[in-house]
Amino acid sequence: MPEVSGTEEDVMSKLPAEFPGAIREIRVTRPKVVKVVIDRKDLLPVCSFLKTDLGFEHLSCISAVDWKDHWESVYHLYNYTTGTTVQLNAVIPYDDPSIESLVKLWNAAYYHEREAWDLMGITYRGNPKLERILLPKDFRYHPLRKDFPQETERQYISRRKLKTGGR
Amino acid sequence: MSGALVSPDLFTLCKVLITGIMKIQSDAILASAPVGSPVEPLRGIAYFLMEDWFLTFNAWMIAITIMVTWAAAIQLLTLMWMERKFYSRLQDRYGIMISIWSLPFWPFSWWAKRKNKPTHKGLGYLQNVADGVKLLQKENITPATADSAMFHTAPVLIASSTVMIFAALPFSEGFVIANVPMSLLFILAAFSLAPLGILIAGWSSNNKYTLIGGMRAAAQLMAYEIPLLLAVVAVLMYAGSLNVIDIVHKQELPLAMAGPIPIPSWNVFSIPQFIGFAVFATAMMAEMERIPFDIPEAEAELVEGWLTEYSGMRFGLVFGFKWLRALAGSALVVILYFGGWSGPVFLTLAPSVGSTVVPIPIIPHEVWFLIKVYLLYLVFVWVSWSVPRVRIDQILNIGWKRLIPLSLLAILLAAGLAAFGPALGGVR
Amino acid sequence: MVEFWVNMGPQHPMTHGLWNMRVKIDGETITDAEPEIGYLHRGYEKIMEVREFQKNVVLTDRLCYVSSITWSHAYCLACEKMMDVEVPPRGQWIRVISLELQRIASHLMWLAAYGPDLGLLTGLLWALRERELFLDLLQLLSGARMNQNFPRIGGARNDLPPDFDKYCFKIIKHFREKLDEYESLFHDSKIFRMRTEGVGRISRADAINWGVTGPNLRACGVNVDFRRLEPYETYDEVDFEPQVWKGGDGGDSYARFMCRFNELEESCRIIEQAVKKIPEGPYRAKAPRRAEGEGFARTEDSRGEALFYVIGDGDDRPYRVKIRSPVFCTMAATPIMLRGYKMADVVSILGSVDVCVGEMDK
Numbered sequence: 001m002p003e004v005s006g007t008e009e010d011v012m013s014k015l016p017a018e019f020p021g022a023i024r025e026i027r028v029t030r031p032k033v034v035k036v037v038i039d040r041k042d043l044l045p046v047c048s049f050l051k052t053d054l055g056f057e058h059l060s061c062i063s064a065v066d067w068k069d070h071w072e073s074v075y076h077l078y079n080y081t082t083g084t085t086v087q088l089n090a091v092i093p094y095d096d097p098s099i100e101s102l103v104k105l106w107n108a109a110y111y112h113e114r115e116a117w118d119l120m121g122i123t124y125r126g127n128p129k130l131e132r133i134l135l136p137k138d139f140r141y142h143p144l145r146k147d148f149p150q151e152t153e154r155q156y157i158s159r160r161k162l163k164t165g166g167r
Numbered sequence: 168m169s170g171a172l173v174s175p176d177l178f179t180l181c182k183v184l185i186t187g188i189m190k191i192q193s194d195a196i197l198a199s200a201p202v203g204s205p206v207e208p209l210r211g212i213a214y215f216l217m218e219d220w221f222l223t224f225n226a227w228m229i230a231i232t233i234m235v236t237w238a239a240a241i242q243l244l245t246l247m248w249m250e251r252k253f254y255s256r257l258q259d260r261y262g263i264m265i266s267i268w269s270l271p272f273w274p275f276s277w278w279a280k281r282k283n284k285p286t287h288k289g290l291g292y293l294q295n296v297a298d299g300v301k302l303l304q305k306e307n308i309t310p311a312t313a314d315s316a317m318f319h320t321a322p323v324l325i326a327s328s329t330v331m332i333f334a335a336l337p338f339s340e341g342f343v344i345a346n347v348p349m350s351l352l353f354i355l356a357a358f359s360l361a362p363l364g365i366l367i368a369g370w371s372s373n374n375k376y377t378l379i380g381g382m383r384a385a386a387q388l389m390a391y392e393i394p395l396l397l398a399v400v401a402v403l404m405y406a407g408s409l410n411v412i413d414i415v416h417k418q419e420l421p422l423a424m425a426g427p428i429p430i431p432s433w434n435v436f437s438i439p440q441f442i443g444f445a446v447f448a449t450a451m452m453a454e455m456e457r458i459p460f461d462i463p464e465a466e467a468e469l470v471e472g473w474l475t476e477y478s479g480m481r482f483g484l485v486f487g488f489k490w491l492r493a494l495a496g497s498a499l500v501v502i503l504y505f506g507g508w509s510g511p512v513f514l515t516l517a518p519s520v521g522s523t524v525v526p527i528p529i530i531p532h533e534v535w536f537l538i539k540v541y542l543l544y545l546v547f548v549w550v551s552w553s554v555p556r557v558r559i560d561q562i563l564n565i566g567w568k569r570l571i572p573l574s575l576l577a578i579l580l581a582a583g584l585a586a587f588g589p590a591l592g593g594v595r
Numbered sequence: 596m597v598e599f600w601v602n603m604g605p606q607h608p609m610t611h612g613l614w615n616m617r618v619k620i621d622g623e624t625i626t627d628a629e630p631e632i633g634y635l636h637r638g639y640e641k642i643m644e645v646r647e648f649q650k651n652v653v654l655t656d657r658l659c660y661v662s663s664i665t666w667s668h669a670y671c672l673a674c675e676k677m678m679d680v681e682v683p684p685r686g687q688w689i690r691v692i693s694l695e696l697q698r699i700a701s702h703l704m705w706l707a708a709y710g711p712d713l714g715l716l717t718g719l720l721w722a723l724r725e726r727e728l729f730l731d732l733l734q735l736l737s738g739a740r741m742n743q744n745f746p747r748i749g750g751a752r753n754d755l756p757p758d759f760d761k762y763c764f765k766i767i768k769h770f771r772e773k774l775d776e777y778e779s780l781f782h783d784s785k786i787f788r789m790r791t792e793g794v795g796r797i798s799r800a801d802a803i804n805w806g807v808t809g810p811n812l813r814a815c816g817v818n819v820d821f822r823r824l825e826p827y828e829t830y831d832e833v834d835f836e837p838q839v840w841k842g843g844d845g846g847d848s849y850a851r852f853m854c855r856f857n858e859l860e861e862s863c864r865i866i867e868q869a870v871k872k873i874p875e876g877p878y879r880a881k882a883p884r885r886a887e888g889e890g891f892a893r894t895e896d897s898r899g900e901a902l903f904y905v906i907g908d909g910d911d912r913p914y915r916v917k918i919r920s921p922v923f924c925t926m927a928a929t930p931i932m933l934r935g936y937k938m939a940d941v942v943s944i945l946g947s948v949d950v951c952v953g954e955m956d957k
Contacts, residue, residue: 030676032825057803057804058803058806058808059806060806060893060900060902060919061902061904061917061919063904063915063917065906065915066915074904074917076891076902076904076919078893080803080817080819080824083824083825085891085893087891106804106806107801107804107805107806107927107928108804108805108806108924108927110927111923111924111926111927112924115923119640132633133632133633134632134633134636134956134957135633135636136633143638143641144640144641148641150641150644150645151641151642151645152645254717257717258716258717258719258720258721259720259721259724260720375599375601376601379623379938458714458716459714459786461714462939552716552717553715553717553780553784554714554715554784554786554787555710555713555714555715555784555786555787555790556713556714556715556786556790557786557789557790558789558790558937558939558940559623559937559939560623560937561789
């Protein structure tokens with residue numbers, strides 16, 4: 001009887017064994033949640049290993065985070081049989097916001113990567129159609145970046161917001 | 168049943184009326200302009216007024232006006248009101264309820280000062296008139312790139328072909344404008360002119376949606392003409408005549424006796440005609456473009472389908488004439504299958520004028536006809552508002568593959584029973 | 596015949612909400628499709644960074660305005676995971692009750708929109724009539740019919756009103772009779788089955804690959820319900836069945852319709868059990884004002900998997916909020932569902948997918 005693969009112990013043990021130098025940090029944050037931090041060049045090998053060998057067949061979400069000194073593209077993968085989530089943070093250097101696209105593995109990445117490009121400006125190399133999806137087609141900025149001003153800085157600033165110092 | 172009382176023809180009535188009026192006028196002119204007076208040329212007018220072709224022409228005009236007003240104006244309003252109330256009740260709500268006391272002018276504003284004005288407790292009968300007035304005061308927009316001549320012709324075609332039906336459709340034996348020998352053929356032909364108008368409307372609006380709607384409408388209406396006509400052929404086997412009045416006469420003979428009440432031999436009570444009735448009713452629902460067959464003007468996909476680009480009263484005309492065609496369709500079903508206007512008239516022989524006895528019917532034939540038409544129309548509305556729409560290829564599937572064989576079966580059975588029925592002991 | 600692109604939307608009676616579906620048709624058959632979204636983009640993720648954690652609940656309510664409590668609840672769950680706040684049991688049960696009531700209201704709105712799409716105009720009024728009853732219950736519970744601002748980080752806004760269980764039982768008993776009426780109007784109708792069976796089929800592998808979740812995935816035969824796989828609140832103490840399509844080949848509009856329709860009955864069962872089992876005690880825990888860390892929570896929304904990923908950096912506002920909307924992912928999969936079918940099937944397919952533009956466009 002094939003053993004059920006993809007539990008958090010499996011991930012904790014097999015992933016560093018398979019990719020010895022690539023994993024920067026791996027730990028179990030909550031029951032059934034494993035957080036893995038990798039560099040952007042190892043994204044495709046790690047993800048295909050997770051999908052084919054450990055059975056993580058559901059890509060929930062791709063988020064893009066702006067940490068002001070580096071970017072992060074965060075992937076949430078889910079295993080339907082064991083119920084384990086892997087949160088994969090791929091670190092991207094600040095001056096070159098681009099990373100490989102995961103459309104070859106999960107088609108769900110198509111729309112998520114387009115949204116991350118649209119709002120945050122991270123290029124996903126290999127996405128079939130990297131275009132604006134939520135914002136108008138001729139919009140020039142990437143609004144979710146931290147250097148794009150917040151509403152409190154752009155609009156009428158009430159006295160209350162001035163006092164609390166809206167960011 | 169109707170027996171000896173036959174109300175005179177509508178045309179004859181109008182002719183008598185016109186002759187009387189013209190005679191009074193003509194006599195007055197003749198009396199006021201005697202021979203030898205300076206206004207003698209006026210006598211020419213008096214002779215002109217009594218000319219036969221003039222009288223016939225006026226009689227026809229008045230008869231047509233009466234019929235069109237009766238059918239198009241009053242029946243249409245009543246039919247629309249009835250439908251709106253009925254389907255609202257199906258949907259668990261009251262329906263149109265604004266009463267005539269909500270009008271802001273005298274005498275209805277007499278209620279204005281009272282606190283509990285019954286503005287929303289009325290029948291709502293005039294709501295449709297209000298909708299028509301609303302449509303009249305809207306702007307008639309013509310798309311710039313539309314084919315202007317055809318765009319304006321299409322509603323005229325639809326409206327006029329629908330009104331033409333009422334030239335030969337009788338509401339009872341006397342209430343008919345033209346009693347031609349092959350009136351059923353004429354009615355069905357006038358019915359079938361409208362698909363041409365619909366296709367022209369869809370094409371000339373220069374709009375992808377209307378084009379698709381027009382094509383779908385053309386395909387659907389053409390596919391359902393055939394079972395319609397085949398079912399009529401089955402009726403003809405029994406009736407033996409294309410005249411509508413003769414078809415109804417054949418259905419007045421009693422079929423059987425249920426106690427003291429004679430059951431009339433309506434066509435729907437015979438087996439092949441029952442099949443024919445099912446086919447005819449379904450095909451008629453498709454011709455009237457009712458849900459479940461209203462894909463050509465399916466709201467959810469194509470906004471209004473082939474009549475998207477029409478606004479104002481042009482839209483009102485086309486939209487309203489859908490109900491007129493519904494009236495004509497239901498009337499056809501009643502005439503062919505439910506015995507038309509025949510029904511117990513309950514003559515009272517009491518009033519007498521001079522020495523002649525004038526029988527007055529309590530429930531005249533016209534009323535029977537309207538009762539039957541309304542009840543049948545309510546069944547159509549009931550079905551219409553309870554089922555979803557059928558997709559266009561499924562509609563065509565039903566029309567070509569299911570209804571035509573059924574109607575051919577009906578013809579076969581009708582022919583067989585008409586020929587050998589009396590020999591087999593009166594089986595109908 | 597020449598193929599051309601037809602825009603169904605953005606102003607269209609069919610598309611509930613503001614989005615555009617471009618289909619390439621050849622005669623009557625669809626050869627390609629491409630949805631165009633973003634007409635309702637309000638910049639949620641950016642503006643949630645300037646408001647305090649609790650005040651963002653007002654915003655998350657309005658993400659999907661038809662089923663607002665489920666979205667605010669997902670956000671509160673994510674914040675609780677980040678702040679390590681434990682919700683007391685009574686608060687959890689109150690949340691479960693409010694979630695299931697909101698789920699029924701959302702599904703009834705879907706039903707009311709799906710009927711007229713197919714031509715069944717009576718379905719609109721019947722479903723909205725029942726939805727009014729559940730909106731009354733929600734108003735009794737939280738004070739508002741829509742956009743209730745009910746969940747709090749750490750519990751719920753207020754306790755159950757007195758006699759709430761009696762009202763629940765009365766309305767659910769009435770609703771169960773009406774469900775039989777809906778059956779006669781929808782599933783027993785041959786024409787309805789003709790319109791929805793075999794239409795808009797998506798295979799199981801395709802559905803999982805494209806990220807489809809919720810009733811749309813259960814219609815393909817995949818037994819995935821996040822209330823069972825990852826029980827949050829007290830869903831593991833409640834007895835209900837995730838509605839999976841068990842017939843032959845699923846994935847068509849009819850399967851999606853049945854899965855979503857049967858969830859109405861299941862939600863009624865959950866509410867009845869919850870109202871009986873609810874313990875006494877506090878219903879809200881105190882949440883810290885400032886928080887650092889990250890947390891994510893996935894819930895079974897009315898339309899699929901709703902995931903919130905919240906990062907805090909020690910301030911009293913979030914640093915980054917990421918909203919994962921189920922309809923966004925299903926919209927990516929709609930071209931697969933549409934290719935090869937007729938143009939009249941577009942309404943049937945897209946209606947069964949249950950699009951809510953508010954959560955899709957954020």
